[in-house]
Amino acid sequence: MAERRVIPLSRPEPPNAEPGIAISGLHLSRSGRALLRGVSLTLGHTGITALLGPNGAGKSLLLRAIAGIIPPDAGEINLAPRLAHPALVFQKPVLLRRSARANLAHALKLAGVPRAARPARISDLLEQCDLTALAASPARSLSGGEQQRLAMARALAGDPALLLLDEPTASLDPKATAAIEAITLRAAGRGVKVILVTHDRAQAERLAGDVVFLHKGRAVEHAPAPRFFSTPASAEAQAYLEGRLIL
Amino acid sequence: MSAFREAIAEAAGLIVRADADFLEIVALSAQVTGLAVLIACAIGFPLGALLAVGRFRGRGALSLAVSAAMGLPPVVVGLVLYMLLSRAGPLGVLGLLYTPTAMVIAQVVLVTPIIAALTRQVVEDLDAEYSETLRALRATRAQAMGTLLWEARPALVTAALAGLGRAMAEVGAVMIVGGNIDHLTRVMTTAIALETSRGELALALALGIVLLVASLAINAALMGLRQRIGEPAHG
Numbered sequence: 191m192a193e194r195r196v197i198p199l200s201r202p203e204p205p206n207a208e209p210g211i212a213i214s215g216l217h218l219s220r221s222g223r224a225l226l227r228g229v230s231l232t233l234g235h236t237g238i239t240a241l242l243g244p245n246g247a248g249k250s251l252l253l254r255a256i257a258g259i260i261p262p263d264a265g266e267i268n269l270a271p272r273l274a275h276p277a278l279v280f281q282k283p284v285l286l287r288r289s290a291r292a293n294l295a296h297a298l299k300l301a302g303v304p305r306a307a308r309p310a311r312i313s314d315l316l317e318q319c320d321l322t323a324l325a326a327s328p329a330r331s332l333s334g335g336e337q338q339r340l341a342m343a344r345a346l347a348g349d350p351a352l353l354l355l356d357e358p359t360a361s362l363d364p365k366a367t368a369a370i371e372a373i374t375l376r377a378a379g380r381g382v383k384v385i386l387v388t389h390d391r392a393q394a395e396r397l398a399g400d401v402v403f404l405h406k407g408r409a410v411e412h413a414p415a416p417r418f419f420s421t422p423a424s425a426e427a428q429a430y431l432e433g434r435l436i437l
Numbered sequence: 438m439s440a441f442r443e444a445i446a447e448a449a450g451l452i453v454r455a456d457a458d459f460l461e462i463v464a465l466s467a468q469v470t471g472l473a474v475l476i477a478c479a480i481g482f483p484l485g486a487l488l489a490v491g492r493f494r495g496r497g498a499l500s501l502a503v504s505a506a507m508g509l510p511p512v513v514v515g516l517v518l519y520m521l522l523s524r525a526g527p528l529g530v531l532g533l534l535y536t537p538t539a540m541v542i543a544q545v546v547l548v549t550p551i552i553a554a555l556t557r558q559v560v561e562d563l564d565a566e567y568s569e570t571l572r573a574l575r576a577t578r579a580q581a582m583g584t585l586l587w588e589a590r591p592a593l594v595t596a597a598l599a600g601l602g603r604a605m606a607e608v609g610a611v612m613i614v615g616g617n618i619d620h621l622t623r624v625m626t627t628a629i630a631l632e633t634s635r636g637e638l639a640l641a642l643a644l645g646i647v648l649l650v651a652s653l654a655i656n657a658a659l660m661g662l663r664q665r666i667g668e669p670a671h672g
């Protein structure tokens with residue numbers, strides 16, 4: 191909690207500034223089922239936004255749509271130019287069957303970083319994610335927490351201004367979770383906009399400046415984190431926070 | 438019975454003495470087969486990856502054609518190539534009929550579909566695992582293909598070995614387009630067929646032993662590799 195105050199939750203922006211992320215009327219169906227049903231949202235240029243909601247609410251789909259890896263059926267997602275190249279981290283990292291270092295080298299190559307600049311960037315990323323001692327280890331032999339730290343390092347390789355995290359700590363123990371949270375907070379502290387899907391209410395309270403509550407493919411509530419957790423406006427969010435099963 | 442025993446003794450002699458004719462045939466076999474498999478890999482790996490993750494018209498048809506080509510009867514491949522390469526054929530001017538080059542071409546035709554089909558399967562499986570991650574890293578389709586091929590390398594070695602096994606054991610096509618000419622296009626399989634039909638069992642046996650050992654070695658390597666691929670954390 192104490193750490194949160196260190197993070198600028200919303201940088202002072204000039205009045206009438208363009209939003210960082212503007213989503214309007216987003217629809218997505220698969221095999222006849224409407225999975226996202228008119229999501230409209232406006233998010234800032236910086237800070238950590240938590241995306242909460244019950245299983246199957248469409249959180250992962252929304253995140254992938256923002257990442258641009260699934261095209262929506264209708265609606266628009268407008269990213270400020272600064273945020274145009276988001277990075278994405280999944281609950282289960284898929285690492286290449288190479289060393290940790292080589293995984294980062296590969297990501298840097300895809301990000302178009304010139305070969306000569308890569309070694310320094312790799313050292314920096316390994317350092318940031320506390321992986322320096324594991325640089326030469328085969329990525330697939332690392333522990334779950336180490337693999338996810340490497341996935342975070344890989345996501346940061348392209349120096350993204352928007353970081354999309356899909357339940358990055360859902361399979362991790364508390365210590366590994368704390369490491370991922372620290373990396374996330376440091377990135378946010380540098381001005382990286384973060385959208386964090388989480389099931390962990392306490393994590394959202396620790397990290398997020400604002401909360402979007404998604405239910406059955408709709409964004410039913412978007413509020414500053416303290417207000418969301420103390421006095422949720424929607425019945426769905428109230429039920430969710432009270433731990434009642436909502437369907 | 439004693440004729441057989443004599444032949445076996447003579448075959449052993451050929452191998453132990455490293456008989457020149459015997460070695461020449463083994464060497465030509467190795468060259469033709471090795472070169473054919475290299476070329477088949479150079480075509481089959483990217484073709485397989487393209488069939489797995491490419492987005493282009495006719496992909497389904499091409500995929501089907503490659504699968505069907507896996508079962509091509511070698512003698513038919515030989516016959517068609519013969520017609521193409523013979524003096525009267527459209528490629529007759531190249532003068533390739535009855536040369537080792539023609540044999541390489543025949544084996545490439547036979548082996549490329551096997552390697553491409555196996556590659557397609559492996560890359561498809563890997564793509565299911567990697568595609569979201571690669572898209573999130575904004576890999577182009579070509580970069581994704583390259584990454585998947587590199588990740589698939591242990592399985593690609595097995596594909597190449599499977600191709601090597603087929604090429605080495607093949608007799609019908611190389612017989613037709615190579616002509617089984619002594620000191621020029623005689624390889625292990627065609628020599629065995631000829632020598633056996635002539636009742637000259639010693640050379641046939643000696644070559645048969647080499648062929649057998651080579652194919653056992655290939656299969657052992659395949660089994661070893663399969664085990665390694667089965668392990669979760671290789672490389």
Ligand SMILES: Nc1ncnc2c1ncn2[C@@H]1O[C@H](COP(=O)(O)OP(=O)(O)O)[C@@H](O)[C@H]1O
Pocket residue numbers: 220221225243244245246247248249250251252
């Ligand atoms: N490709 C797909 N085809 C059909 N249904 C899908 C597909 N992807 C996700 N869904 C469904 O969409 C709903 C929302 O999925 P998801 O965004 O993963 O939920 P969550 O909020 O738990 O992350 C789920 O009911 C899921 O089964």
Ligand SMILES: [Mg+2]
Pocket residue numbers: 249250251356
């Ligand atoms: Mg999800």
